[in-house]
Amino acid sequence: MEKRRLGRTGFLVTPISFGALPMQRCTMEEAGEVLIAALDAGINFFDTARAYTDSEAKIGKYIAGRRSEYFLATKSMARTKAAMTEDIATSLATMKTEYIDIYQLHNVKTEQEWEAVMAPDGALAALKEAKAAGKIRYIGITGHNVDMLIRAVKTGEFSTVQVPFNCVEQRAMTDLFPLARSLDVGMIVMKPLGGGLIDHVDLALRFVLQQEGVVAIPGMDRVEHVTENLAAAQNFRQLNPEETAKLTALAAELGSNFCRRCGYCMPCAAGIDIPQMFIFHLQYTRYGLKTAIPARYQGAKVKASACIECGECEERCPYNLPIRERIKQVAKDLG
Ligand code: SF4
Ligand code: SF4
Incomplete structure (x- = not known):
């Protein structure tokens, strides 16, 4: 399987890589089977998060012994320097690794959060310190708010950007990816299957992979997911007009009733997130x-x-x- 270069990190990663969010619902043993199957099948990039309950622990338990075979990314919702420093230490210990390839600010979506993470005592300062100490290799950012991600990428502080992109949520294609490419920022696509709502896996993943340089991280919690998702990369070809029409119809069907998590509806008068x-x-x-x-x-x-x-x-x-x-x-x- 041809690998893709993840922007200025220079990492050559499998175009279909591993999203570890759904592993939360697996037992330890099931998670072990999926992780090992993914590595054995050649997937060489795993993305998880502090917030995905025991997902980091499962990685630590089952594949830490094969650390040289994969790139590892995680993320934290910490907004202050102190909290982020603590989370980095926890991630390293939990995943039993000396270093994390990409550590990301997780879902920065509001002005207040942005100001907090970028402040002198904010989370970014902790990531820079950890990078200088060799605990992490690159700093990334993730989010659903494309405008916020555009702003982040323009600062030059982030080597990767992670965003939802699929046949329903296409804004990144026009507004974010060209900018990221021009600044050599690696593009990681979360929710290529719309968080599980898009069931034409082959078409949906090939649609994402049509975007030059992007790497998709569909969530996987069964060995069949590994096989099915990888097939889209192994047999990759551009969508033909008939396939495009099928996906467009599906997107139209989902599009009217599908929360993109952009956050524009906020703030809520009652304080609901x-x-x-x-x-x-x-x-x-x-x-x-x-x-x-x-x-x-x-x-x-x-x-x-x-x-x-x-x-x-x-x-x-x-x-x-x-x-x-x-x-x-x-x-x-x-x-
Ligand atoms: S409800 Fe609407 S505005 Fe709010 S996050 Fe979802 S898509 Fe965006
Ligand atoms: S109180 Fe209900 S209707 Fe009003 S902004 Fe919040 S969610 Fe929307």
Whole structure:
């Protein structure tokens, strides 16, 4: 399988690499099987996060002994220097590694978060310190807010950028990828299958891989996923007009009722983190995280049931989603 160069990191990685978010729902043994199958099949880039519960621990347990065979990326929601320093140490220990190839700021989406991470005592300062100490090799950023990612890439501080991109969420293609390419920033595509909503795997992944230089990290939690996802890269060819039409029809069908997690609906009058509520709900209904998600949902400061139905969010949503109706569904299913 031909590898792709991940921007200025110079890493040559498999165009289909490993997204470790769904591994949370596997048992330790199942996770071990998937990770080892992925490595054996030639996947050489694994992306996880501090926030993906025990995903880092599973990597540490099962593939740390083969560390030279893969590039490793993780990320943290820490916004301060102190919290990020602690998270880097935890990631290193949990994944049993001396270094992490790419450490990313996880989902920076608001102005306040941006200011916090870029401040002298912010998370970026900790990443730079860790880089100088050889604990991490490159610094990246991830998010759903394309405007924020454009701003981040322009600073020159980040060697990689991770963004959702698929047949439904195409904005990165026009607004972010050309900029990233021009600045030699590696492009990592999360949710190439729309977080599990797009079921034409071969078409959906080939659509993503048509973008020059991008690397896709579909989530995998079964050995079949490894085989199925890799096939898209191994048999890669441009989509023909018929395939494009099929995917366009699917995107149109999903497009009217699909939260892109852009955050434009915020702030909510009642203090609800609206996109986060939809993420919880998606994970609950689609990923089968029937225990972990209700527990995490209960930890949210403001729950969906607090909605006062003011409708302000719907005025701001560029996709005209029926947010009130959907928030009600979240409250019904998760409390
Ligand atoms: S509900 Fe609409 S505005 Fe809010 S994150 Fe989803 S797509 Fe964006
Ligand atoms: S309608 Fe509900 S979710 Fe939307 S802004 Fe008002 S309180 Fe928040």
